[in-house]
Amino acid sequence: MEVLVQWFSTHLSQFISPEGAVFIISMIPILELRGGLLAASLLKIPAVKAIPICIAGNIIPIPFILLFIRQIFKWLKKTKLFRGLIVKLENRAMGKSDQIKRYEFLGLLLFVGIPLPGTGAWTGSLIASLLEVDIKKSSIAIFCGLVMATVIMYVVSYGIVGNVVH
Numbered sequence: 001m002e003v004l005v006q007w008f009s010t011h012l013s014q015f016i017s018p019e020g021a022v023f024i025i026s027m028i029p030i031l032e033l034r035g036g037l038l039a040a041s042l043l044k045i046p047a048v049k050a051i052p053i054c055i056a057g058n059i060i061p062i063p064f065i066l067l068f069i070r071q072i073f074k075w076l077k078k079t080k081l082f083r084g085l086i087v088k089l090e091n092r093a094m095g096k097s098d099q100i101k102r103y104e105f106l107g108l109l110l111f112v113g114i115p116l117p118g119t120g121a122w123t124g125s126l127i128a129s130l131l132e133v134d135i136k137k138s139s140i141a142i143f144c145g146l147v148m149a150t151v152i153m154y155v156v157s158y159g160i161v162g163n164v165v166h
Helices: 002-012 018-027 032-042 047-059 061-076 080-095 098-103 105-113 121-130 135-165
Strands: none
Touching: 002 018, 002 032, 018 032, 018 047, 032 047, 032 121, 032 135, 047 061, 047 135, 061 080, 061 121, 061 135, 080 121, 098 105, 098 121, 105 121, 105 135, 121 135
């Protein structure tokens, strides 16, 4: 992930402000808030400024995923071009859904909040939508998970990595 974050940070910050680059990085699946905070640290953006930018960037796609992804997937599966990709994405997401099925709110919160590969707000929203978890419950769990991930990634990005980079 660090290589991707460095690449996006370098290339985006040539065309837009460092804060804009961090915002965009935070919106990208896989990188999300974790990548945004890491990028902010590398771009020397103070944490107090970076944290709200990363949270906003990461949270913007969530309502759209929760509300529309099932319909979009259903439509895309009707096309020959995207059917295989969508089935693969659904299977991959559902393969990570055990703790969310079992514990719903707490499972979703932990899934989004503990920054491990393949977890995060995008995947958590996708799983919540596919499992048809109540939208209010899933929105709150995802937001709380983002706050948890923010704290963890702040320590990693501005503590451990920040001390190595600076």
